[in-house]
Amino acid sequence: MTTTQEAGGGTTAPAGPAFTPVTGRLRATPIDPVDEIAVISETEVVVRKTVRDDDPYLEGHYPEFTVYPGAFIIESVFDAVLRLVRAHRGERTFVEPAEISSVRFTTALRPGDTLQVRCVCQAGHDDAGNDTVRVVAHCTNGEAKAALVKMAFRVLPAEEPTGSGAA
Amino acid sequence: MIDYAELRELIPHAHPILLVDKVLDIAPPDRITTAKTVTGSEPCYAGIAPGAPTRAFAYPPALLMESWGQGGALLWMRHVKSQARERNGGLILAAARGMEFRRPVYPGDTLRHEVRIDQFVGDNVIMSGESYVDDELVSKVDYAIAVMRPSDELTWAS
Numbered sequence: 001m002t003t004t005q006e007a008g009g010g011t012t013a014p015a016g017p018a019f020t021p022v023t024g025r026l027r028a029t030p031i032d033p034v035d036e037i038a039v040i041s042e043t044e045v046v047v048r049k050t051v052r053d054d055d056p057y058l059e060g061h062y063p064e065f066t067v068y069p070g071a072f073i074i075e076s077v078f079d080a081v082l083r084l085v086r087a088h089r090g091e092r093t094f095v096e097p098a099e100i101s102s103v104r105f106t107t108a109l110r111p112g113d114t115l116q117v118r119c120v121c122q123a124g125h126d127d128a129g130n131d132t133v134r135v136v137a138h139c140t141n142g143e144a145k146a147a148l149v150k151m152a153f154r155v156l157p158a159e160e161p162t163g164s165g166a167a
Numbered sequence: 168m169i170d171y172a173e174l175r176e177l178i179p180h181a182h183p184i185l186l187v188d189k190v191l192d193i194a195p196p197d198r199i200t201t202a203k204t205v206t207g208s209e210p211c212y213a214g215i216a217p218g219a220p221t222r223a224f225a226y227p228p229a230l231l232m233e234s235w236g237q238g239g240a241l242l243w244m245r246h247v248k249s250q251a252r253e254r255n256g257g258l259i260l261a262a263a264r265g266m267e268f269r270r271p272v273y274p275g276d277t278l279r280h281e282v283r284i285d286q287f288v289g290d291n292v293i294m295s296g297e298s299y300v301d302d303e304l305v306s307k308v309d310y311a312i313a314v315m316r317p318s319d320e321l322t323w324a325s
Contacts, residue, residue: 062181064318069184
């Protein structure tokens with residue numbers, strides 16, 4: 001835990017991670033899964049996403065009352081890991097989900113709630129020798145636990161962008 | 168068989184997150200096969216930057232899970248209706264284990280979801296199953312638990 005030592009010898013509250021706003025979509029996704037991101041280290045990343053009434057798909061989930069689909073939290077984990085991997089392996093690297101070993105949702109999210117996802121990652125290899133990233137994602141809504149996600153991604157080598165004219 | 172009008176009435180999901188196009192087969196109370204065709208006009212494909220690589224267009228895992236789970240919801244709600252009961256509130260995925268994603272799904276692919284309800288426990292169900300494109304396994308779920316909760320008692324605790 002980091003604390004800041006003041007000149008007079010006292011301490012201030014622990015310094016939180018420095019978040020950077022995120023714009024633009026890297027891939028198909030039902031909502032913008034990340035509003036801001038803080039890459040803590042090569043193995044840890046934290047993202048935040050505020051649930052909005054006008055998020056795509058929410059008008060149908062459900063018409064009589066709006067509740068954020070728990071599965072959408074997986075999209076925030078996915079984007080967090082993709083952006084972390086790109087930060088360290090290059091902007092054209094991609095990841096794709098390989099497995100969700102377990103996920104448990106504990107608090108329903110509603111419009112106005114801010115989801116925070118802290119991903120702790122571990123690089124490895126699957127049986128075929130492909131690079132993988134295993135993730136434990138601690139998801140919170142304020143002080144409340146929202147979900148715990150344990151999943152793995154395959155790391156895919158860089159692919160040329162479409163229309164690049166690359167031979 | 169359940170036609171589109173009936174499936175819309177059975178489960179609370181509505182456009183654009185009603186992700187079942189057709190019921191292919193149903194064997195109440197515990198087995199159903201549904202179909203969902205992925206199209207590039209769905210909202211999830213909006214806003215992707217020009218020049219994005221092929222893999223950027225893989226169908227999102229959350230929607231794949233949701234589409235599979237809605238098959239189970241249909242089967243479940245038909246069972247509830249057959250008991251002269253009514254759905255009470257929302258249907259929510261509470262937990263899952265042993266989900267594998269074998270290959271990406273792209274616009275133009277038609278998913279065939281096979282869902283089994285392994286256990287009915289009060290207002291909860293435990294499900295398992297697979298999703299295919301043609302005969303190729305796309306994903307599988309060993310265990311998923313869904314809960315039915317009134318809107319004023321929303322909790323994912325099972």
